[in-house]
Amino acid sequence: MNRYIKAMEIGLANEKKGITYFDLLEKLQLELDYSFNSSAEVTFMSWFNENFESHNNVNLNNSDYNEGMNLYLDNKYGVIGEITDPGLKKYYEFFRSFRSKNYFLKGNAAKQYLDYQELQQSVKSSNSARSWAIISIIVALLAIGISAYSVYSSPNPPYDVKIIEDNTRMDELQKENKQLKEELFKAEMIVKVLEEKSN
Structure with a gap:
């Protein structure tokens, strides 16, 4: 934080009772190590004058x-x-007494400081949103990579299966059935011939 922003912060914190120029300098040097x-x-x-x-x-x-x-600064x-x-001492003392009075942060400067605070909060929120967006993109890329890997490493679909029917047993059964029908027909004919003879 630079000394001007810090001075506005201190001025706003002392808006009720004010702060002297010399106290403000001392606080800036202590808090900013400047x-x-x-x-x-x-x-x-x-x-400060503005x-x-x-x-x-x-x-x-x-x-x-x-x-x-000038005397104050040179001294x-x-x-x-x-x-x-x-x-010379008269001028020096006049300056010292003038700067020893309590000063108050002007309204425009207070608004500038509050705007700065809002900007800092916006930057913080923006950085947080950007971090979450980057995390989301990384997670999405990982998900895409995992699904691509699973598709690549999955076994190929099964081959077409052709069912070949074995009709050998069916043919044998039909043959046997035909033979039985023929023998049955012969037996019926024999029975009819015998009946005719017996009549």
């Missing part, structure tokens, strides 16, 4: 404010030592 240098703080201060407001706003183009800011980052000159 060390500001002079250039980074100037950039951050410019962003996204936070105090009930006691001052004209940021005021020469007293700008002189105090903090070792360009100059302790400020003892009463004329």
Whole structure:
């Protein structure tokens, strides 16, 4: 998380009582393990001026404010030592007191942070959906592979079976039947001839 997003998160968390510029810097450095240098703080201060407001706003183009800011940065980052000159100390103290007031995150910045949170949630949901889609595709490919393998490795369908009837026994039975009929016919003829003779 970058320092601007984190600053908006801290500002939103302190929306009721506000937070001083110096407390915000300290929290950022602790929570992000980040060390500001002079250039980074100037950039951050410019962003802070656009996204936070105090009930006691001052004209940021005021020469007293700008002189105090330069003295603060030079002192903090070792360009100059302790400020003892009463004329310069007045600007330095003015800047320090101005930045020690409680500031509140502006509505537009709060909305940007909430939009960022929604975007992060959407990205998380999208990544989760993509992971499930990949898993589904892998499962489908495995199912197709298993069914293709089972078709390939299954035995071939049985060959056509031709039934050959053995009519030999049937022919023998028909022959025997024919012989019996002939003998029966002969016996009937003999019986008729004998009856005629006996009459």
